[in-house]
Amino acid sequence: MTAWLPGWLRHYRRAWLHGDVVAGVVVTLLLVPQGLAYALVIGLPPVTGLYASLPPLLLYGLIGRSHAQSVGPMALTSLLAAATLSRLAAPGSAEYLALAVWLALLSGAMLVALGVARLGFLADFLSAPVLAAFTAASALLIVLAQLAPLLGLHGGGAALPALLAAVLDGWQGFNPLALGVGALTLLWLVGARRLLPPTLARAAPVLAVLLGIVAVREAGWATRLPVVGAVPAGLPAFALPRLPWERLAELMLPAFFMALINYVQSLSVAQLLAEPRHERVEPDRELLALGVCNLGAGLFGGFPVTGGLSRSLVNAAAGAHSPLASWISAGGIALVLLFAGAALASLPLAVLAATIVVAVYPSIGFGALRQAWRADRADAVAFVLTFVLVLLLGVESGIVAGVLVSLGAWLWRSSRPHMAEVGRLPGTQHYRNVTRFATETLPGVLFLRVDESLYFGNARLVRDTVLDRLAERPQLTTLVLIMSAVNRLDASAVTMLQWLDDSLALRGVTLALAEVKGPVGTVLARAGLLERFAGRHFLSTDQAWRHYAPAPDFHI
Incomplete structure (x- = not known):
């Protein structure tokens, strides 16, 4: 009778409930500002970040096996989506939103197909140095992309030249109030991380959001400060936007890279969470679960998603014992969509930009480059080339070049055996x-x-x-x-x-x-x-x- 239920639910223990509830609430507080912010990274209405958060939290609990994996919007995934979509349509347009939905659907379908065919080994073509360089360069691009909203400007672009050009071209529209709000938010978030206990520090972004909303409403800054704007109340609706076949064809290759990178990230998080509990990760099952999560996100108006490292670690540290924690987080997101839309409309974009900077900045690191330089100079070259090309040309060109350099270095070494x-x-x-x-x-x-x-x-x-x-x-x-x-x-x-x-x-x-x-x-x-x-x-x-x-x- 209960055979259709996931294994964790059939064998659920009462002792797990308290930890799952606490973790679910904590992740909700973290995911609401992140979801809104990462939608802005892509160039979509902020509410789509919440639409992309809700279905994956429910679906992963049905199919996935990791006890604390939290699937939803991620900074790197959002940047990769922005780099793809900005070449195909104008950000914010109806076609742009339709392309984002289909990018999630296509990458999800590819992940499901790879999982059914047991082709999880394809992720091995992304070497550790290439993935580290992609992560570091993408994180730097995301931070630089927040210069515009922190200054009250309209930014754009998916590579360093375009980002800097957008800031320089719009410099006359500099908004001191936006900079002040963003700077205060940055100080608060950084200070909370360093000075407050971990439990309180995790709630710091939510407090920043609430204070930003209150400040705009009480001080009458709605006309002086760029804000999120109207957020429709209600749960996401099932929809499948129409798109010409030629546009779908343009999404195929980007969707494949999206699927591959998202899988590598999600599998890495699942393995990291499994080690302390001496659990075993099933790569093909994770492929299938992540694919279904992306299909769910796309069918309900969202964009591509993956397992988030920071959210998943917070979920585990807060006491999550099972995917029930994610289901509770999904309930929290649903309540926000139903009852907090009007309040979110007054949220300053500078606050979201500061939230993104603090969340992403730790990913800008060069430890992998130092290690690669000591171990294998070819891997170090692959790191540098990937990092530079991601910055200058965008994430797709950089990751392709990095993979080609890694494979080329392997072929060169194997062709000259010792x-x-x-x-x-x-x-x-x-x-x-x-x-x-x-x-x-x-x-x-x-x-x-x-x-x-x-x-x-x-x-x-x-x-x-x-x-x-x-x-x-x-x-x-x-x-x-x-x-x-x-x-x-x-x-x-x-x-x-x-x-x-x-x-x-x-x-x-x-x-x-x-x-x-x-x-x-x-x-x-x-x-x-x-x-x-x-x-x-x-x-x-x-x-x-x-x-x-x-x-x-x-x-x-």
Whole structure:
């Protein structure tokens, strides 16, 4: 009878209720200003941020598995949506809103399809340095985009040149009152984070919103200060805006990147929340849940959503034990939509801008760049290139360039595999690089270890390296290729091994193989090479050493 209920609800414990209620209320207080603010980042009416918040909170509880994941509007997702939509329609227009809805629907449909097909591994194409650079640059763009509302100006643009140009062009409209309200809000929010207990600090944005509304109403600033404006009362209605097929086609690629980035963010949050509780995250299930959440947001007038790191951590810290906390937050959002629309109309945009700055600023960091520089310079280059291009060209161009650089660096490294001559550590069965350890070698025998899988991209270089080593040492009679690090072999590599065996045989050099792994051996067997190497195929390097070592001299 209750089989259709989610697992957490079927096994709900009474002891969880207090924590879920508290967490639900706290997240509501955090999500209301965030939802309004992130809608403004996209260029949509602020109320759409609440529309985008309500359905995902309900739907994730039905499908998702994370106990404290809070799905809703996110700063980076909003910036990515703004960068996409601003090229296709005028911000604030009916077509712009329709495009935002369809961006959520298409990215949601793609996430569902990826989840059903169990293709969660696609997120791995976004390397950690590229994602960190994208996050840092996007956060910086979001902060810079708030300069206009903080100064009382009309901003625009999704990249650094356009943002700065909008501020410079509209400088004559500078509003000192907006700057004063924004600066005071910034001081309050920063001070609350540093001086107040965490529980009170989380309510600081709501208090800033309330004070901003009261100030506008009591001081009569509605005509002197840019405000949110009319907010329709009532819950979001189910609707599917019409859009020509050619416009949908323009959204396909941006929707795919949106889906990929949102999934990476949401999965990262789910894994972070699961670790302290020793829980297991199901990536494909998270794909499906996030896709349904985006479909829900789009069908009720919202925009793309994902798992929010700060909100989810607050949810967990406030005591959330189950998705009931998100359902309570959804109830809170519903109450705001039903009864607080008139009050929100008087909310200064400068207050929302300050809220965005304080929420996003911590994401501007370069720790990942320092770590990448120490570990792998190619990853550091990918970080810098992604960061710069996101700033100058926008988020889509930057993330594409970063992915291409990461894949290019991987291809470049794998096409130039490390190949080490190895020898035996005296008195042992261990074999190490002769340039790093004091080893012993066999006269006339070269043991060469290939530290990479063999494929079309490096087969020629491996062949040329072998020939160069043999040319340097014409006295060699045997070459043993140690394949302990070779995990895969393609047709080009098989052809190379055949050619190398024939070529060395003409020079009087024997080619042998050692430590061939099972999957590689299967490929060699299908290609007929195991028969060719019969008697020259060894399970271990030590077995090959003993085979080719000269017989002991027992003469006295």
